[in-house]
Amino acid sequence: MKSARLYVTAGLSIALTSIIPIALGMKAAAEKETPRWMGEVTMADPGEFQEVPPCELSYNLSWNGLVKAGEATLKLGLRDPKTPEHLLGTCEGQSAGLAKRLWFYQNLFRSEVDSQSLRPIVFKSTETEKKEKIITTALFADGVVKSTETVQKRKSGDAKTKERIFAYEHAHDMLSSVLYLRSHPLKNGDQINMVVHPFKSAYFAKFRVLGREIFKSPLGRKKAIKLDIKLYKIDRDDLELKSYDKFKKATIWISEDAYRMPLEVRSEVFIGSVRATLNERKFLKK
Secondary structure, eight states: OTTGGGTOOOOOOOOOOOSHHHHHHHHHHHHSOOOGGGGGSOOOOOOSOOOOOOEEEEEEEEETTTEEEEEEEEEEEEEETTEEEEEEEEEEEEEOTHHHHHOOEEEEEEEEEETTTOOEEEEEEEEEESSEEEEEEEEEETTEEEEEEEEEETTTOOEEEEEEEEOOTTEEOHHHHHHHHHHSOOOTTOEEEEEEOOSSSOEEEEEEEEEEEEEEETTEEEEEEEEEEEEEEEOTTTOOEEEOTTEEEEEEEEESSSSOOEEEEEEEETTEEEEEEEEEEEEOOO
């Protein structure tokens, strides 16, 4: 399950009424100095590139760009008629090719983000493997992230649920982190630092703009912004950064156009070199 989430990267507002998470966060702050990384988090308002043209993006996932391992389809820039002030995003993915024979995996992610602040409201995911189904919900409210994970055995139906609290108010989910990053000018040398809470754990992500180049993709030669990504896991108890052995490094190319969406992501992870390559882009009606 954890390796699957390295392949597929791209919900409903619920207020947290319990005072316990806030009290725990206050207690921890009183007992320990603020971790240094918190002072490095980018707090600027979203930049000028906030509008996302409604689109459907299709990606191929591969090892070393040679062996096909999966497929993912993202739908972005949509709005729920009931909450037009929110941006919606979905991602459906699955293993494919030779990888599907060795490892069956399907996912459906759904995220809801405030269109003005580009802050997440709720992230929901359903992941299906050969033996298990994992349902995760992460709620972002009142300065904390409350995540609930249910792991269900597909054969017996037995299920276990675990709730976790991460007391930090500036966390992003997978969609909001992409929207916030793309909104900024991303000038050469710029660095954007974010806390990303994609499922049940939080990570400190550093994005550094390496420069501009012409990137050859299945969509043709595109002007692209090249960024380096560094990722650290945040310990839930002491909030200190830990090395993330499963992730070594990554590079991302973002199209320098109205979409400003990933053309390709190349990651060095514990199972080798993994790529996600954009191979089709469609307009969607608002």
